Amino acid sequence: MQKPSDIAHEMLVRMYRQMSLLREFDRRSVRLQRAGRIGTYPPLEGQEACQVASTLALRAQDFVVPTYRDYGAMMVHGVPMENILMYWNGRSEGCEIPHDVNVFPIAVPIATQLPHAAGLAWAAKLKKEDQVALGFFGDGASSEGDFHEAMNFAGVFKLPVVFFCENNQYAISVPFARQTATETIAQKAAAYGVTGLRVPGWDAVAIYRAVRDAVSRAAEGGGPTLIEALTYRYGPHTTSDDPTKYRPAGEAEAWRERDALHLLSQSLRTFGLWDDELETALAKEIDETIRSAIAIMESLGPVNPLHLFDHVYASLPKYLQRQRDTLLSELSADAIRTSLPKEPSQ
Numbered sequence: 001m002q003k004p005s006d007i008a009h010e011m012l013v014r015m016y017r018q019m020s021l022l023r024e025f026d027r028r029s030v031r032l033q034r035a036g037r038i039g040t041y042p043p044l045e046g047q048e049a050c051q052v053a054s055t056l057a058l059r060a061q062d063f064v065v066p067t068y069r070d071y072g073a074m075m076v077h078g079v080p081m082e083n084i085l086m087y088w089n090g091r092s093e094g095c096e097i098p099h100d101v102n103v104f105p106i107a108v109p110i111a112t113q114l115p116h117a118a119g120l121a122w123a124a125k126l127k128k129e130d131q132v133a134l135g136f137f138g139d140g141a142s143s144e145g146d147f148h149e150a151m152n153f154a155g156v157f158k159l160p161v162v163f164f165c166e167n168n169q170y171a172i173s174v175p176f177a178r179q180t181a182t183e184t185i186a187q188k189a190a191a192y193g194v195t196g197l198r199v200p201g202w203d204a205v206a207i208y209r210a211v212r213d214a215v216s217r218a219a220e221g222g223g224p225t226l227i228e229a230l231t232y233r234y235g236p237h238t239t240s241d242d243p244t245k246y247r248p249a250g251e252a253e254a255w256r257e258r259d260a261l262h263l264l265s266q267s268l269r270t271f272g273l274w275d276d277e278l279e280t281a282l283a284k285e286i287d288e289t290i291r292s293a294i295a296i297m298e299s300l301g302p303v304n305p306l307h308l309f310d311h312v313y314a315s316l317p318k319y320l321q322r323q324r325d326t327l328l329s330e331l332s333a334d335a336i337r338t339s340l341p342k343e344p345s346q
């Protein structure tokens, strides 16, 4: 890679530091899940550049609209790491976004966040506020109606929104070739009068440039962009599945040969911006950051499953009240009940 003349060196180093933090956070989260210290977890290893470089190209006033795998983007835009751990530990506190942070909560239903991103952009346009929404989605989400509706709406109203597809080649076990008959996802943009482009998901600089340019175009009234980043998740879809059942042997290893983190590290070293001493200091800093986030998450004690019923209705409908009563009696009968906080008397 040539030393970029259009990106500050501090930004390149920041990208590398954030991507390193994210990789280590992800590996430890998988281990926490295996040890029963958090619940099901969707690993992102392989997709660090997609999430970090894209979000670093935003301005603070812009919005990040994530899926369940985009907590890298969420953290870069200001969501504390411990909140992400709390979310995957089943805590409602994990859904809380600090008030001054422009990040939407995690979306688990596929593609529903894309009309939200378009809606945010529409609101910004109507209110004449200089804000762009960056909505993430996977290749699988491009088969959902919500994707097409969001693209159409954004195209018709020329909204300041960037749709960012992390094409990690699989929707759980469904490979890209079974997902769509088109050669790329980026080309679908043409059908909606939207700018479409494809970038290598292993090239953090290319991703940064693509999002930066799309954000300025959107902010200047040039309308939406669909960016497809070619990437790969090295691990399972979530800690609940086994990718060896649906992926050819050696495929993940082949993708590792163009690993985004490794490539960026090599480039920074060639440019004289990184060395072993900085790497050792970074590893120590990352270790402390993650340990502290885990300690905060674990200091909250065991999760109360009855919280499932909180925060949706002011008063529970009868059928949910019945479900809550059933769960409460099952928990009472179970030994686990002894470790739960006492029910407040109503």
Ligand SMILES: Cc1ncc(C[n+]2csc(CCOP(=O)(O)OP(=O)(O)O)c2C)c(N)n1
Residues within 6 Å of the ligand: 069, 108, 109, 110, 137, 138, 139, 140, 141, 142, 168, 170, 171, 172, 237
């Ligand atoms: C509306 C809806 N349908 C089905 C599911 C089940 N589901 C969870 S993840 C997933 C695959 C999504 O793949 P993709 O959009 O490529 O994202 P990735 O997980 O690869 O990041 C499916 C079908 C869901 N969560 N929501």
